[in-house]
Amino acid sequence: MPTPVEALDALISRADPVRAAEMATYHKVERRYLGLGNDTVENLVRSWRADLDRDAKVTLAAALWDSNIYEARIAATKLLTQARIKPDDAPVWDEVQRWVVQFDSWAIADAAAKPIERRLIADPSRLDAVAMWTEHQNMWTRRAALVCTLHWAKGRHPDAAHLERREQVLTWIAALVSDHEWFTQKAIGWWLRTLSRQDPARVAEFLSLHSDGMRAIARKEAAKHL
Known part of the structure; x- marks a missing residue:
């Protein structure tokens, strides 16, 4: 079960500085970019998710989001994209609502729309x-x-x-x-x-x-x- 520091280290250790510079130019939002492909982030999140219960997922997602690293925020959205959450999904809903007012780019906002949509479908x-x-x-x-x-x-x-x-x-x-x-x-x-x-x-x-x-x-x- 990764700690927030370990999860961030796993992302940062895979950084591609050349691609990171290209992403910063493309996204035009002032934050740190690591230059990771979607598959790299997805595979890391999948490996973390298997060992985490609901509360641990929320804690890790919050830390990833608050780092303000582009790929970490994308990882946070993937970590909480789940149709069924037990015992209840209120903590997940609370966390994704916290993100909404911080949106500052289409890429992160659209990624976050996925876990938000799952929670809306669960409770319209x-x-x-x-x-x-x-x-x-x-x-x-x-x-x-x-x-x-x-x-x-x-x-x-x-x-x-x-x-x-x-x-x-x-x-x-x-x-x-x-x-x-x-x-x-x-x-x-x-x-x-x-x-x-x-x-x-x-x-x-x-x-x-x-x-x-x-x-x-x-x-x-x-x-x-x-």
Whole structure:
């Protein structure tokens, strides 16, 4: 069972300085990069996960996240991406919520959307907390509200509860149409494009009401499969 220091050392010992410099240039966010490939991080996390119970996973994920090393934050998200968590998942939900207001890049935010989505599927009532993210001053937090709820844009035969949550997210999207940040608009288009594969009529209806307020990138993405 690795300690936080041991886990960080395992990541750092595999650093590739040349690739790290390239990643820093690409991501354009001031933090340490190690230059590790996704497979390297994934394999390390897999080896750690087998020996950790829920609380140990949360403790390790928190330490990895707080290091602010790019690959360590990615590892933290992978460590907590799990469908079923016993005895209950409240500590995991609390930890991933802590991350949300700290998002500062699409790559980390999108990676974190995966464990967040798992916890939302486990307890959809948590969407009520996510609703508050749509009004947060951090653009990445607002965007995360859409990326982590893509589950509700999917499903060919949704039940009534699924449809209710889908409409809840569509209400957020309607409110976010006036948010012209490029990444927010891209997420709006992404969500609607995903929904259009299941319910094109609902997306067409949404666009008839809101397309005038959307940036071209969002309109184009949303209508891609209509």
